[in-house]
Structure formats: C-alpha cells, structure tokens
Amino acid sequence: MMMKNSSNLAQTYQSATQMNAIGMTDFPTIGKVVDGLKMIDVPVPRPQAGEVAIKMMASSLYADELYAAQGTALGRFFGPKVVSETEPYIMGSSVAGIIVDVGENVTNWAVGQEIIAIPSQTPVHGVWAEYCCLNQDRLMPKPDGFSFVEAAGIKMAACVSWGAICYGRIKPNNRTLVIGASGGLGIMAVQYLKTLGAHVTGVCSGKNAEMVRAYGADEVVDYTQHNFADLAIQSQQFYDAVFDFVGGIDNEKAGFRALKKSGSYITVTGPVRFIGEKQLSWFELGKVFFHVASKSVLGRISGPRYIFGEMKPAKTVHDALTHAVKHQIKMPISQEIPFELDAVKQALSLILSHRAKGRMVIDFGNV
The missing domain is CATH 3.90.180.10 (Medium-chain alcohol dehydrogenases, catalytic domain)
Known part of the structure; x- marks a missing residue:
C-alpha cells in the first residue's frame, strides 16, 4: 500500500x-x-x-x-x-x-x-x-486491514507462535494446551490453534481467564488453583501438543505428564523460566544446551517429542501474517x-x- x-x-x-x-x-x-x-x-x-x-x-x-x-x-x-x-x-x-x-x-x-x-x-x-x-x-x-500499531504489535508474536505451532503438526480435533495463554505469544497461539480446528486449553491466572476464553480457548486452567497435568491424569484426557511460552523445569515436567506418548512438547523458552533476564555463566548455558539436546534425542526415540525454539522467522512470517489476516486474528x-x-x-x-x-x-x- x-x-x-x-x-x-x-x-x-x-x-x-x-x-x-x-x-x-x-x-x-x-x-x-x-x-x-x-x-x-x-x-x-x-x-x-x-x-x-x-x-x-x-x-x-x-x-x-x-x-x-x-x-x-x-x-x-x-x-x-x-x-x-x-x-x-x-x-x-x-x-x-x-x-x-x-x-x-x-x-x-x-x-x-x-x-x-x-x-x-x-x-x-x-x-x-x-x-x-x-x-x-x-x-x-x-498487511491490509492492519493499522501501523496493530502490524507492529502482531508481527513478532505471530512469527514465534505460528512457528512453534508448525512444529506441533496440528490436526483437527487435536487436544492442545497453551502455557502462558494470556501473554502476547499465548494469545496468538490460542487463536491460531482454533483456526486449525484444535481443542485448546489455556493455562493462565484466574484474573485473565475470561480474556483467554474470549480469544477462543475451549477450557482454561487457573494455575494458581490447579495443576494441569494432575487434571489431565485424573480425567485421562491427555494432549497431542503442549506449547510452553513461559518455560521452567516445573512446566516442562508437567507438560510431559499431560502429553500422549505420541504427543509433542514445544517450548520457546527452554528449561529456565524467564531465561532472558538471567545472567547465566558459560557453564550454565552449556547445561541448558545439553538438557535441550538430550531431551530432543530421547523424545525422538521413545516420545513424547521435545522441541525447543520456533521455525526460522524468515520462513514463517509471511504465512503467519497471511493466516492472521485471513482469519481476522488480532493481537x-x-x-x-x-x-x-x-x-x-x-x-x-x-x-x-x-x-x-x-x-x-x-x-x-x-x-
């Protein structure tokens, strides 16, 4: 334009x-x-x-x-x-x-x-x-139909969330769970997953539950009141894919407990919660890389799959934004x-x- x-x-x-x-x-x-x-x-x-x-x-x-x-x-x-x-x-x-x-x-x-x-x-x-x-x-x-503010706001979140979802190989009626559903990446992921026909459970605090539902989540788990893995085990309703936009070992362990053996755990942050703000030594960074590599290899052998990161933005940004425009997805x-x-x-x-x-x-x- x-x-x-x-x-x-x-x-x-x-x-x-x-x-x-x-x-x-x-x-x-x-x-x-x-x-x-x-x-x-x-x-x-x-x-x-x-x-x-x-x-x-x-x-x-x-x-x-x-x-x-x-x-x-x-x-x-x-x-x-x-x-x-x-x-x-x-x-x-x-x-x-x-x-x-x-x-x-x-x-x-x-x-x-x-x-x-x-x-x-x-x-x-x-x-x-x-x-x-x-x-x-x-x-x-x-993109047509987006103001400058909307375009700037959606771009990075669209790239990262859509890239992560591409790894999930989502099919209609798949059960999916989004950790950090009320954040920028989580809100985008919830909307994208719904357009793909998935059943979406969002994990967030109770005060943000209505917002997450408003953007399409079928169910919401208040993490201050319930452990989503315990709920999945009690109901025997396991997930095909868990998308973690928060990170941390606790979420990782819970995510694996909540998954089907054939499922996928996709994290864009890894085993350290809010890793970006941490002053990690080279040794600590090495431990993170080793953890990710070993979990990825074991996941390929015995399942569930473990995937760290998102698709390269240059490969996903066009599809992510085109899909957002087509389905009126907004940040x-x-x-x-x-x-x-x-x-x-x-x-x-x-x-x-x-x-x-x-x-x-x-x-x-x-x-």
Missing part, C-alpha cells in the same frame, strides 16, 4: 539532519537498563546500497530487547559491543513504517510503500528513532505509548514485571 502524503514525508526526511532516538550512551548494569535509557540527538541515517530509509510509525516493546542490551542469557551474543557518547546504542527491533528513500540497487520497493520488517536470526536494533535504515531483504508489505494492544522517554520507560518496567497483558506499542504519530 502507498501512503498518500509520501512525497511530503520524503521531503521532510531529505531536509532533516538530526533526529531523536531512545537508547544508551553507557553499558547498562544488569537489571538497570530502563534507568539508563536516554532520549538522544543523533544524525539521520541515509540508506546504503540495498537499503531503504523508513519513517517509523510504530514499534512494539519486547523484554528481549532489554535482555540483549544488558547481555543476559543469549543477549551476550546479540548485545552491543561498544556503547559510548559517540557510539550510542539505539534500542528497538520491531518496525512498521513508510519508505521515504531508497539506496542503490533496491528493487521492488519504492518511496511511499507501507512496510513492516521481517525479523532475522540476528536481531535488528536501532529503530526507536524517527527514522531507520534496513536492508531491503528484511521488508514485507504491511490485543493494551497500550499505545507515545514516543516519549518517560512513557517508554514506564511501559518497559511493566513488561519486566511480567504483569503486562497483551502488547504495548510505541506510536510515533506525527513525530
């Missing part, structure tokens, strides 16, 4: 030399990334060969971006190597916006097109700013955050508390 006032946006971009961005000028202390964020005045980026310049319209907030910045868990591989006043680290990886310039050798993209950015195995950073530049290979058109947007430092910091603090429901998205508006 082409933006009607794209020529004005392009002219504004060409005349701009400096812009506002949210980021850091010092390496953060573990657990104190939010405190270290600043509104920084930085040069406007210009597209190199194969790149496009994008006027940012919306960007979703993720805890993983903070974990990467502080170098915890797998963030040590993806986080910043240099942070200083002259080389600030700009936050953000979710992109929904409008192309305002194209570099040399760019094909199939033009000024005025509304786009979202496809995530890659290496996270994109530097988009919590008025403008950003990305390689053309990362882009796809913003609940709990808050639209203005591009203001205090508002963004407050939203990130709520996300880190693990109390956020739905998705919070920065709306750049007329910035």
